Each structure stands twice: as C-alpha cells, then as structure tokens.
Amino acid sequence: MEATHAIPHPGVHEAHHEGxxxxxxxxxxxxxxxxxxxxxxxALCFLLFGFFLMLMMRWQIGHPGQxxxxxxxxxxxxxxxxxxxxxxxxxxxxxxxxxxxxIMVFMAIVPLAFAAFxxxxxxLMIGAPDMAFPRVNMASYQAYVLGGLIMFTSFFIxxxxxxxxxxxxxxxxxxxxxxxxTFWIVGMVLLITSSLLGAVNVIATIIQLRAPGMTWMRLPxxxxxxxxxxxxxxLAFPPLEAAALMQLMDKVAHTSFFLPTGLAIGGxxxxxxxxxxxxxxxxxFWFLAHPEVYVLILPAMGIVAEIIANNTRKSIWxxxxxxxxxxxxGFLSFIVWAHHMxxxxxGTRISTFFQTTTMIISIPSVVILTxxxxxxxxxxxxxxxPMLFVMAFLPMFGIGGLTGLPLGFSYxxxxxHDTYYVIAHFHYIVAPGxxxxxxxxxxxxxxKITGRTMDEFWGRVHFWLSLVFMNLIFQPMFAQxxxxxxxxxxxxxxxxSAATLGPDVSGGLSSRILHLNIxxxxxxxxxxxxxxxxxxxxxxxxxxxKPAGSDNPWQATTLEWQTPTPPPHxxxxxxxxxxxxxxxxxxxxxxxxxxxxxxxxxx
Amino acid sequence: xxxxxxxxxxxxxxxxxxxxxxxxxxxSEVMLFGALFSAYILLRVGAPEGYWPHGWLxxxxxxxxxxxLITSSITTVLxxxxxxxxxxxxFKLFHAITLLCALVFVGIKxxxxxxxxxxxxxxxxxxxxxxxxMVENKLKQDGNSFTGYAVIRGHVVEDERELYDLNAHKAPAxxxxxIDGAQIAKMGNYGPWHNTYTAIYFTLTGLHALxxxxxxxxxxxxxxxxxxxxxxxxxxxxxxIEISGLFWHFVDLIWIFLFPVLYLL
Amino acid sequence: xxxNENHPATAHSVRGYLIVYVALIVGTxxxxxxxxxxFPSREINIVVALVIAGTKGSLVAAYFMHLISERKMIYSVLxxxxxxxxxxxxxxxxxxxxxxxxxxxx
Numbered sequence: 004m005e006a007t008h009a010i011p012h013p014g015v016h017e018a019h020h021e022g023x024x025x026x027x028x029x030x031x032x033x034x035x036x037x038x039x040x041x042x043x044x045x046a047l048c049f050l051l052f053g054f055f056l057m058l059m060m061r062w063q064i065g066h067p068g069q070x071x072x073x074x075x076x077x078x079x080x081x082x083x084x085x086x087x088x089x090x091x092x093x094x095x096x097x098x099x100x101x102x103x104x105x106i107m108v109f110m111a112i113v114p115l116a117f118a119a120f121x122x123x124x125x126x127l128m129i130g131a132p133d134m135a136f137p138r139v140n141m142a143s144y145q146a147y148v149l150g151g152l153i154m155f156t157s158f159f160i161x162x163x164x165x166x167x168x169x170x171x172x173x174x175x176x177x178x179x180x181x182x183x184x185t186f187w188i189v190g191m192v193l194l195i196t197s198s199l200l201g202a203v204n205v206i207a208t209i210i211q212l213r214a215p216g217m218t219w220m221r222l223p224x225x226x227x228x229x230x231x232x233x234x235x236x237x238l239a240f241p242p243l244e245a246a247a248l249m250q251l252m253d254k255v256a257h258t259s260f261f262l263p264t265g266l267a268i269g270g271x272x273x274x275x276x277x278x279x280x281x282x283x284x285x286x287x288f289w290f291l292a293h294p295e296v297y298v299l300i301l302p303a304m305g306i307v308a309e310i311i312a313n314n315t316r317k318s319i320w321x322x323x324x325x326x327x328x329x330x331x332x333g334f335l336s337f338i339v340w341a342h343h344m345x346x347x348x349x350g351t352r353i354s355t356f357f358q359t360t361t362m363i364i365s366i367p368s369v370v371i372l373t374x375x376x377x378x379x380x381x382x383x384x385x386x387x388x389p390m391l392f393v394m395a396f397l398p399m400f401g402i403g404g405l406t407g408l409p410l411g412f413s414y415x416x417x418x419x420h421d422t423y424y425v426i427a428h429f430h431y432i433v434a435p436g437x438x439x440x441x442x443x444x445x446x447x448x449x450x451k452i453t454g455r456t457m458d459e460f461w462g463r464v465h466f467w468l469s470l471v472f473m474n475l476i477f478q479p480m481f482a483q484x485x486x487x488x489x490x491x492x493x494x495x496x497x498x499x500s501a502a503t504l505g506p507d508v509s510g511g512l513s514s515r516i517l518h519l520n521i522x523x524x525x526x527x528x529x530x531x532x533x534x535x536x537x538x539x540x541x542x543x544x545x546x547x548x549k550p551a552g553s554d555n556p557w558q559a560t561t562l563e564w565q566t567p568t569p570p571p572h573x574x575x576x577x578x579x580x581x582x583x584x585x586x587x588x589x590x591x592x593x594x595x596x597x598x599x600x601x602x603x604x605x606x
Numbered sequence: 607x608x609x610x611x612x613x614x615x616x617x618x619x620x621x622x623x624x625x626x627x628x629x630x631x632x633x634s635e636v637m638l639f640g641a642l643f644s645a646y647i648l649l650r651v652g653a654p655e656g657y658w659p660h661g662w663l664x665x666x667x668x669x670x671x672x673x674x675l676i677t678s679s680i681t682t683v684l685x686x687x688x689x690x691x692x693x694x695x696x697f698k699l700f701h702a703i704t705l706l707c708a709l710v711f712v713g714i715k716x717x718x719x720x721x722x723x724x725x726x727x728x729x730x731x732x733x734x735x736x737x738x739x740m741v742e743n744k745l746k747q748d749g750n751s752f753t754g755y756a757v758i759r760g761h762v763v764e765d766e767r768e769l770y771d772l773n774a775h776k777a778p779a780x781x782x783x784x785i786d787g788a789q790i791a792k793m794g795n796y797g798p799w800h801n802t803y804t805a806i807y808f809t810l811t812g813l814h815a816l817x818x819x820x821x822x823x824x825x826x827x828x829x830x831x832x833x834x835x836x837x838x839x840x841x842x843x844x845x846x847i848e849i850s851g852l853f854w855h856f857v858d859l860i861w862i863f864l865f866p867v868l869y870l871l
Numbered sequence: 872x873x874x875n876e877n878h879p880a881t882a883h884s885v886r887g888y889l890i891v892y893v894a895l896i897v898g899t900x901x902x903x904x905x906x907x908x909x910f911p912s913r914e915i916n917i918v919v920a921l922v923i924a925g926t927k928g929s930l931v932a933a934y935f936m937h938l939i940s941e942r943k944m945i946y947s948v949l950x951x952x953x954x955x956x957x958x959x960x961x962x963x964x965x966x967x968x969x970x971x972x973x974x975x976x977x
Contacts, residue, residue, distance in 0.1 A: 132607040135623045199634055207626040210619060210944060211611050238955050241634050242641035249645065249809060256798045258805035260645065278657070278802040283648050286963045287641055337955045341966055350969030353962070573607040620942045629945050633952040640956040644963055652967070665903060672899050680892040683935045687885060855936045862927045866920040870906035871913075
C-alpha cells in the first residue's frame with residue numbers, strides 16, 4: 004500500500020472559514036462539496052419517489068381496474084376521488100405518468116449526474132478550491148429544491164398534478180382542468196433557472212480555475228463530459244423556458260400561443276383568440292429535450308471512463324477521439340430534435356434533414372463507446388462493484404443506442420413512434436445505462452467522501468439483481484412496441500387486445516403480448532427489492548463501513564484522490580501543480596502502477 | 607486557498623471569472639429571447655392574410671423609449687470609464703442618470719400597457735365591430751349576455767380587417783359611441799388574450815421590462831449600499847460595474863430589435 | 872489598478888463612445904423614417920429595419936460591450952450561440968412550411 008500523497012489537513016484555511024454552525028455548514032453552505040451532497044441526497048429521494056410512481060403504474064397496466072395493493076387505501080385517503088376504492092383512475096394514471104417522466108429526468112437524473120457529481124468532483128479534479136461562483140451555486144440548489152417542492156405539492160391540489168405527459172403538449176396541457184399544469188410550468192421555470200446557474204458555474208470554473216499545468220488535454224474525461232453537458236444545458240434550456248412562459252400565458256392569461264383557431268374542447272368552441280400553433284410548442288420543447296437526453300448520458304460516460312481507467316490499470320484508449328467526439332456530439336445534438344416529430348406532418352425534405360443529422364450523431368456516440376470498450380483490452384481488470392456496474396453499462400448502452408436507429412429513420416419510425424419500443428429504447432439508455440454509471444460513481448467515490456468503503460458483497464448482490472431485473476423489465480417492451488402497443492395507455496392496452504377488437508380487425512394485441520405486462524410488473528417489483536441492499540449498505544457504511552485505509556484507496560491518478568479525506572474547505576492548501584495527463588497507469592519504468600497527476604517528476 | 611482570478615486576469619484566457627460568467631449568462635439570454643423572436647416570426651407568418659396588426663403601437667412613445675435606453679447605455683459605459691479614471695463622483699452621476707432612464711422607460715411602458723387595457727373591441731350582433739377607448743363603462747355581464755351600456759371613443763367598422771392594418775388607411779374620425787348591452791355579442795380589451803400579436807407583444811415586452819427592472823435593481827444596489835466596496839477593493843467594484851453594465855447593454859440590445867419588430871413592421 | 876487595464880480609459884475612448892451614441896440616435900431616427908416609406912413590398916421594409924437594427928446592435932455589442940477587443944474564449948461561446956439561434960429559427964420555420972407534396976387519394 005503506497006504512502007498517501009495527501010496534503011496535510013490545512014489549519015491555514017480555518018482562518019478564512021467562519022466558524023459555521025449547523026445552518027451555515029450544512030444548509031446554507033456555499034462549499035461545492037456540501038452542495039454536491041445536498042443535490043445528491045435530494046436527487047436520490049426523487050429517484051426513489053419516481054420509482055414508486057412507476058410501480059403503481061405498472062400495477063394498473065398489468066391489472067387494469069383493480070385496487071392497488073398496499074398503496075390503494077393510502078392513495079384514496081390522500082388523493083380522494085381519483086383513487087376511489089383504491090383503484091387508479093385513468094386521470095390519476097396520466098398524472099403519475101407525466102410526473103414519473105418529469106421527476107426522473109429533471110429532478111433525479113440531471114441533478115444527480117450533473118449537479119451532484121459535477122459539483123463535488125469538478126473543482127477537485129481540476130485542482131480548484133471551489134466553484135467559480137459559490138453563492139450562485141447555493142442559489143442554484145435552492146431553486147432546485149423550490150422547483151421540486153412545487154412539483155411535489157402539485158399532487159395534492161384539486162385536480163391533481165400535471166397529466167399531459169412530461170412533454171406537456173398544447174392544447175391538451177392548457178385545457179386539462181387542473182392547476183397542476185400551472186404548478187408544473189412554474190416548477191419547470193425554477194428547475195431551468197437552477198440548471199442555467201449551475202451550467203454557468205461549471206463552464207466558468209473549468210475555463211478559469213484549472214490548476215497550473217492542468218491543460219485542456221490533461222483534463223480527466225469526466226471533466227470534459229461535464230463541460231459539454233453544461234453547454235447543452237446553457238444553450239438548450241432557454242427556448243423551453245420561453246415556451247413554458249408562453250404556455251403559462253396560455254393557461255392563466257388566456258392567450259393563444261399554442262392554441263389553433265377553431266379549437267373545440269369537449270364539443271364547445273374554446274373562448275380564446277386562436278391563431279396559435281401547437282407545433283410551435285413541440286419545436287421549442289424538443290429543441291431542449293433532445294440535448295437534454297445527451298445531458299442524461301454524458302456525465303455517465305465520464306464516470307465510466309474514470310472507473311475503467313482506474314480498474315484496468317491502464318490509460319483510456321483514444322483520449323483525443325473521446326474529446327473530439329464528445330464535442331461533436333454536443334454540437335450536433337442541437338440540430339436533430341425534430342426526429343421526435345416525424346409524425347407531425349413534416350414534409351420529406353425537412354424530415355430527411357433531421358434524419359441525416361440523427362444518423363450522423365450516432366457516429367461520435369459509437370466512437371465513444373468503442374473507445375471505452377477498447378480500453379478494456381489488455382487491462383489488468385479489478386472486478387470490484389464500481390467496475391461491474393461500469394462494464395454492464397457498456398453493452399446496456401449499446402443496446403439502448405442501437406435500438407435508437409430504427410427510431411431515427413423516419414420510415415421505420417412510422418411504425419414505432421409512440422409505442423413501447425420507444426420506452427424500451429430510452430429506458431435502456433437511462434436505466435441500465437446512466438443509472439448504472441451513477442451507482443458505479445457512488446460506490447467508487449464513497450471512500451473519498453466518507454473515508455469508508457461500501458460493503459463489497461452487498462454491492463455485488465445489488466449489481467446482479469439490478470442487472471437481471473432491468474433487462475427483464477425492458478427487454479419485453481421491444482416486443483410489445485413492435486407488436487404495436489402504444490405508450491401512455493392506462494389500461495395497459497386492453498382496449499386494443501385482439502379479443503376486444505374481434506376477429507375482423509387485424510393488428511390487435513395478442514394475449515401473450517398483454518401478458519408480458521404482468522411479467523414486467525413482477526420484474527419491476529424485483530428491481531425495487533434489489534435496491535434495498537443498496538440503500539441499507541449506503542447508510543450503514545457511512546458510519547460502519549470498512550475504513551478506506553488511505554486517502555487514495557483505489558490508487559487513482561486524478562486530483563480528487565490526492566486530498567485529505569474528506570477534502571477540507573478550499574480542497575488544497577496551495578494550488579496543486581499538474582505534471583502529466585489523467586491516466587498515467589502502468590507506465591513502464593515506474594515502480595508503481597500509477598502516477599498521480601500532481602506528483603513531481605523524479606530528478 | 608482563495609478562489610483565484612476574481613479580479614486578476616487569468617493569463618491564458620485573459621479574463622476574470624465574472625466576465626466569463628456574465629457572457630455565458632448572456633448567451634443563454636440570447637437563446638431565450640431568440641426563441642420568443644422565433645415564435646413571433648412563426649405566428650406572424652402563419653396568420654391569415656389581413657389579420658396581422660400594423661400600427662397598433664404608439665411610435666413616438668416607442669421611439670422615445672428607444673432613445674431613453676440608448677442614453678442609459680452610454681451613461682452606463684461612461685460610469686465604468688469614470689471608475690477606471692478614479693472619478694467616483696462622476697460614476698455616481700452617470701449611473702444616477704442610468705437609473706432615471708430605467709424609471710422613465712418603465713413609466714412609459716406602463717402607460718402604453720394601460721392604454722391597451724382600456725382599448726376595447728366589441729363584436730356586435732349586427733355583424734359589425736365597434737372599437738375604441740372606454741369612456742364610460744356601465745355594463746354588467748351575465749354569462750354571455752350584457753345589460754347596461756358603455757361609451758367608447760372610437761369607430762364602427764363592417765370588416766374586422768379594417769381594425770388590423772391601421773397604416774393602410776387614413777385614421778378614421780374618432781367619436782363618442784354609445785353601445786347598449788343588448789347589441790353586444792362579444793367584447794374584450796386589447797390585453798394579451800386579444801390575439802396572437804398582443805400575446806407576443808405583452809410577453810416579449812413584459813419579459814424585457816422584467817429584465818430592465820432586474821438590471822436597475824442590481825445597478826441601484828451597486829450605486830447605493832454596494833458602492834462601499836469602492837473604498838476597500840476599487841478594482842473589484844469596478845469589475846462589478848462592468849459586469850452589471852454588460853447586462854444592461856444586453857437589455858438595450860434586445861430593445862433595439864424589439865422596437866422595429868413590434869412597433870414599425 | 873493598472874493590472875486590470877485592458878481597456879485604458881482615455882479621452883479617446885470617451886469620444887469613441889459618444890460617436891457610437893450619436894450613431895445610435897441617428898439609426899433610430901433613420902429606422903422610424905424608413906418605416907413610413909412605402910416600398911414595393913413589405914419584405915423590403917422588414918429587411919431595411921433588420922439591417923438598421925443589426926447595425927445598431929453590432930455597435931452596442933462591439934463598442935459599449937467591448938466585444939471588438941474581447942478574448943477568443945468569449946467569441947467561441949458567442950459564435951456557438953449564434954449558430955444554434957439561427958438553427959432554431961431557420962429549422963423551425965422550414966419545418967412548418969415543408970408539407971408533404973403528394974397526397975394519396977382513393
């Protein structure tokens with residue numbers, strides 16, 4: 004076990020650091036590490052909440068019209084009429100669906116992948132004392148919490164939460180008689196504000212606060228990933244904010260930005276001026292939402308690269324290719340959005356344009372995945388829990404990415420659009436993709452944050468069970484989608500079953516396809532149970548986990564491991580001097596199989 | 607370890623942190639207003655022939671507001687120049703003018719907004735349209751029917767499109783017209799709900815005005831209590847004036863495009 | 872104070888600012904005047920107004936916001952923004968005006 008290269012705990016910084024009580028130290032802190040942990044904890048809570056929403060939805064899909072077990076009476080007590088007798092009404096199903104998507108994307112994954120991991124690690128990895136704007140950082144977290152609270156409380160208002168999908172298409176979104184849609188818009192504005200502030204912070208920090216010697220091409224790939232992600236958030240979110248503002252005006256000021264002339268609701272002509280365009284909403288929404296999905300995956304790719312390099316004891320294969328690919332990916336992600344809109348009646352020329360850019364964007368994606376795969380070749384692989392999750396990420400993301408191709412071609416998308424195939428595709432990328440990478444990151448950086456490791460045995464249990472159940476949930480959905488099962492059906496497709504449609508109508512859903520719903524339900528329950536060891540392991544290990552034994556237990560090269568554990572305020576007593584790239588593992592002629600970035604050259 | 611480059615320029619980028627931050631933020635604002643301008647273009651191009659308004663806004667007032675903001679822009683940059691030349695008194699003077707200009711701008715805008723809210727269009731049961739500013743409102747609404755009467759200063763037209771392109775014809779004579787409740791099929795004022803033009807007008811200028819107010823609050827704070835920093839760290843204070851100035855110029859820049867697009871075209 | 876002297880405040884630059892100020896006022900008067908000219912088509916009015924606005928905006932950005940002497944880093948951020956902004960406008964407009972040309976009738 005090598006001697007730690009940690010810098011002695013700096014008493015010098017105490018002079019700057021005002022004696023903080025509980026409130027300044029843990030609640031209103033401007034320290035990027037505290038804020039990162041705040042984001043992480045809040046996001047994980049929302050992740051669990053979104054998961055429970057999905058479980059109840061899967062029950063309804065598998066057993067339409069039957070009372071939800073255990074939660075049925077609770078729903079009825081809390082929500083009233085929409086869950087009468089414990090049965091999920093279609094409106095309640097729709098609100099769960101809309102909020103599951105919204106919560107998972109905007110309140111769980113992005114805050115966890117970008118804000119939590121990014122805030123904690125980026126300043127450490129570049130050798131900075133904190134983010135460039137610590138008070139803006141605190142404000143961004145507070146905006147996030149406020150937005151999240153508004154979203155959460157919308158469940159309990161009369162009419163319930165938003166019900167028009169996470170996509171909130173007009174005119175449906177404006178005409179649903181609930182203030183939940185308004186809460187959704189206000190919540191979104193706050194969440195967008197939080198992301199914008201965070202993005203400005205991350206970009207400015209990476210540009211301005213790199214330690215001496217930390218050139219652009221010596222940055223850990225994780226930092227590059229966060230850099231590009233921040234740009235996506237910075238430039239893609241504002242059009243959605245504008246659109247949200249316009250939809251809010253439609254809802255409360257009765258404007259007609261997205262309401263067409265002659266709109267009739269429930270048979271009566273709507274009392275609005277008309278003249279608006281529902282497609283305008285879709286364009287502005289997807290202009291964000293496509294880069295948003297890259298926001299969901301890029302930090303995960305960054306985490307995967309760090310853990311692969313560390314656990315293969317060799318450098319990442321193709322660092323330059325990775326960097327140029329991620330920059331290209333970020334750029335291209337802004338001009339592919341209408342592949343979500345192939346069925347809106349666009350002409351062939353514009354459809355071809357978007358189809359072409361969509362196909363081109365798969366190239367940098369494949370390059371990145373290939374580089375990560377190639378990095379395993381010839382490696383001296385350590386199969387610890389983080390590495391298991393990361394290795395599973397590679398084929399899982401591969402499946403998710405490849406199944407995007409028939410969706411990217413407008414011709415095949417005619418059949419697959421808005422079916423369960425789409426759901427399977429994006430969940431493969433985010434669930435056994437991004438979330439696996441985030442789990443890996445938690446297991447990996449846990450010892451730096453707490454000084455203890457999570458239990459390895461239960462980590463493996465968590466991994467294998469999650470891997471199996473994730474695949475059991477989402478693999479059948481490809482079959483359901485290809486059979487024509489549509490999304491967002493609260494009865495699980497029963498109305499379109501071959502039995503209901505009768506023998507004269509072709510294309511009905513077979514009973515085998517529908518029976519998969521029950522199979523998926525039980526796989527989802529299994530996945531939920533598989534998270535119990537993780538949650539228990541996580542909390543137990545904070546106080547009782549095996550001590551890490553050193554400041555750098557994984558023997559890693561990057562700067563976050565060259566600090567005391569946990570890193571103090573200000574991270575480094577003096578700016579570290581960087582002498583080499585981020586992945587100097589197993590360099591011939593050295594006595595150890597790794598050389599930290601800030602270790603001086605031997606004379 | 608303190609955060610470096612808060613005042614000192616980082617050698618390879620030649621920038622201090624807040625300058626990077628504010629330009630990044632302004633880039634996001636370009637996308638925000640850009641999306642609204644895109645919406646404007648789409649709504650206008652998609653409007654049926656003859657139904658896109660022209661001449662609904664007061665050009666002299668709009669021009670005055672443009673000149674007011676341009677003036678505030680130069681006083682902003684001169685305030686910063688004064689600090690660079692160590693002339694704190696002149697800085698105070700210039701930014702006082704900036705704040706005054708902001709006040710005038712918001713004042714004129716409020717007057718314009720109010721004007722729209724007292725401007726009514728009535729769809730009459732005989733198929734004609736009465737349009738004008740409310741003089742006396744003694745109407746009571748019960749569901750879709752009206753009782754009482756209203757007096758407006760305006761005119762009556764047969765084709766609704768005559769109310770749209772006001773630049774095409776000579777302004778008709780405005781006279782006091784009494785409208786009885788029984789004649790009214792529909793009525794509404796020229797608020798955001800009136801048509802997509804008023805919707806985008808109020809949204810664009812409203813969001814812009816919020817930015818004017820926000821910028822004025824920040825500059826006002828720096829002019830007042832925040833100016834204490836000049837005594838302890840003049841360079842840092844000067845940078846804050848530069849940063850807030852950049853935001854202010856951006857707000858002026860948006861108006862430079864808003865004015866012709868909404869008022870003149 | 873001299874460390875941050877990337878824009879020396881001399882009498883020269885004040886004169887420069889005042890010239891820009893006058894140009895902006897002239898531009899404003901010009902654009903209002905041009906709006907009352909009846910060109911053969913409305914499109915010409917639009918182009919004229921946007922060219923004048925673009926010029927005025929460029930003057931504010933270049934001189935009041937000091938973009939003309941700004942750093943490469945800022946230019947790269949802004950050029951990306953300009954590309955995406957144009958893409959948003961152009962592609963959305965194109966999408967809403969490209970209709971399927973052949974329809975099937977039975």
